[in-house]
Amino acid sequence: MTIATTGFSHVRLTVRDIEVSRRFYDRVFGWEVAYEVPADADQATRDRLWFVFDGVIYKVPGGLLGLRPVAPADDSFSEDRVGLDHLSFSVAAKADLDAAVAVLDAAGVEHGGVKDAGTMHLLELRDPDGIALELVAMKG
Structure with a gap:
């Protein structure tokens, strides 16, 4: 028996600097933002949008793409490690x-x-x- 999926939902990328990453993804792809916490958000709004993790989630055709800014400044991506x-x-x-x-x-x-x-x-x-x-x- 296998799990029957109906499609792709979302992917979230871990990034070092949300401002740098936002500029790149906005400039290159121009996707609409699905979720982000407004700078002036009250605690109730922050609690409701907890899943954004101080990043941004874009609407992309077929799903969502999120950016989560938690990587250390000296970290770097490698496609040769386990993961993406x-x-x-x-x-x-x-x-x-x-x-x-x-x-x-x-x-x-x-x-x-x-x-x-x-x-x-x-x-x-x-x-x-x-x-x-x-x-x-x-x-x-």
């Missing part, structure tokens, strides 16, 4: 990857250029904490 290898987001077509290159270049974000990976095209980049991100356009 990379996070991949779908785009509709290769033309969207080409457009993403222009967005990343304008924002000064390093990337690997669009690559042909057989059944898909992909574009690799890293967030300010070095977390490996990927944009993918399936072929055909």
Whole structure:
């Protein structure tokens, strides 16, 4: 017997500096914020939004992506340790990857250029904490 899931719900990334990470994710992806604690929030609001953990949770197609600022300042991501290898987001077509290159270049974000990976095209980049991100356009 197995567990029948109905889809993806959310992922939360641990980051070092919420302001730096917010600037990156806002500038590169521009997702709508689903949850965050307002700076002037009273205790009742803070209690109600406890699950935000002083970070932010974005609405992304198919689920939520959260940023949780609890990593030590000297920590760094490695896809070679147990845990996350990379996070991949779908785009509709290769033309969207080409457009993403222009967005990343304008924002000064390093990337690997669009690559042909057989059944898909992909574009690799890293967030300010070095977390490996990927944009993918399936072929055909």
